[in-house]
Amino acid sequence: DGGITQSPKYLFRKEGQNVTLSCEQNLNHDAMYWYRQDPGQGLRLIYYSQIVNDFQKGDIAEGYSVSREKKESFPLTVTSAQKNPTAFYLCASSIGHAGGRPPYEQYFGPGTRLTVT
Amino acid sequence: AQSVTQLGSHVSVSEGALVLLRCNYSSSVPPYLFWYVQYPNQGLQLLLKYTSAATLVKGINGFEAEFKKSETSFHLTKPSAHMSDAAEYFCAVSGIQGFQKLVFGTGTRLLVSP
Numbered sequence: 001d002g003g004i005t006q007s008p009k010y011l012f013r014k015e016g017q018n019v020t021l022s023c024e025q026n027l028n029h030d031a032m033y034w035y036r037q038d039p040g041q042g043l044r045l046i047y048y049s050q051i052v053n054d055f056q057k058g059d060i061a062e063g064y065s066v067s068r069e070k071k072e073s074f075p076l077t078v079t080s081a082q083k084n085p086t087a088f089y090l091c092a093s094s095i096g097h098a099g100g101r102p103p104y105e106q107y108f109g110p111g112t113r114l115t116v117t
Numbered sequence: 118a119q120s121v122t123q124l125g126s127h128v129s130v131s132e133g134a135l136v137l138l139r140c141n142y143s144s145s146v147p148p149y150l151f152w153y154v155q156y157p158n159q160g161l162q163l164l165l166k167y168t169s170a171a172t173l174v175k176g177i178n179g180f181e182a183e184f185k186k187s188e189t190s191f192h193l194t195k196p197s198a199h200m201s202d203a204a205e206y207f208c209a210v211s212g213i214q215g216f217q218k219l220v221f222g223t224g225t226r227l228l229v230s231p
Binding site: 041042045050058092103107109 | 217
């Protein structure tokens, strides 16, 4: 079955440590996205990538980094510079501009809940 | 730039009652609109989308939404709520040309009581 996987489901880290969240998709989508979700704030876009080896900052990129070396993978690193890293992180993918015309509805993974103490 | 406003962070209904979740959009031209549902500790699932083909859009699980340009609204409805509908619902908007990201509302939590 096609879909998006995120691992692990729950992640615990000590303050000051970098941590990398995994996101893999087998939908053959060009575009991938990372969101942060906090209670009452909806989804906020961290980074997105329209194509391999290219990515753009979203609305809250400070303290995060990404890479897009393969079409299927878009890992997110939460660095020690992120002041409030505890949150629920969601990865999504969609067809991109090269794959067809909009709308580019997004398909989501199950999320990773990160707790930093 | 597009944006959406979801009125009401929480909506409570009784099982069997009408569900109405409100979404108003802001856009200089009619955009594409989406409704997603999120169950606790899970990702988002697409319920339905508006792409200008028809103003009344039917989705999964008995939900539907009507695009009203004059009211800049895209409210989500279901005639009869089930306990399993309890979840958080997000409205989202995107532009219609070129590569477009989705812009999400802040969500509405639907509570269903027996």
